[in-house]
Amino acid sequence: SQQGEEDPQALSIQEGENATMNCSYKTSINNLQWYRQNSGRGLVHLILIRSNEREKHSGRLRVTLDTSKKSSSLLITASRAADTASYFCATAVPTGGGNKLTFGTGTQLKVEL
């Protein structure tokens, strides 16, 4: 079963605009990660935020985490056509000495020229 849900399910914006995606999850986590998936490059890791962090930046990406609300958001600034993809949040939960990922349902982002 999916750990979380993402909102919106689909988002269409113009190039240069910002895109915000939200993720909610259900259980306690070690960290939360965002991945991008498109047909060309498969599933690619974007950014990781640990449970004791509230905000993190990487290039045009900004991630926030609110563990009290069990939610996270991903902001992509100054979007480009190449950002068109599905975006998934994934929560890392302990298993056998490591961490397994539980993915959300994804947001399909379309960036139009």
Add this chain to the structure above:
Amino acid sequence: GAGVSQSPRYKVAKRGQDVALRCDPISGHVSLFWYQQALGQGPEFLTYFQNEAQLDKSGLPSDRFFAERPEGSVSTLKIQRTQQEDSAVYLCASSLDRWDNEQFFGPGTRLTVL
């Protein structure tokens, strides 16, 4: 260096056939994961290896699913007596060690059961 590779990339099977899906993780990566992704959904965890030890197989949907990693590198996911509901993309991922949280994914094997 080379990323995670999977083969075959596409597999069509008749219902009832057995299939074997292969994953070559990044060299030296200790942890290996299998996920199943249905159309329009996020990936769902199937099983986890640390070296050759299968430490979590809680996500395997039935006893028709079996995974192994005998030498701690290449892994094979086997599905016996395939059913139509097994149709999905099967993703393999590896990470450097059990503390490394970033997982590197392969391109997946798209399995279609007719």
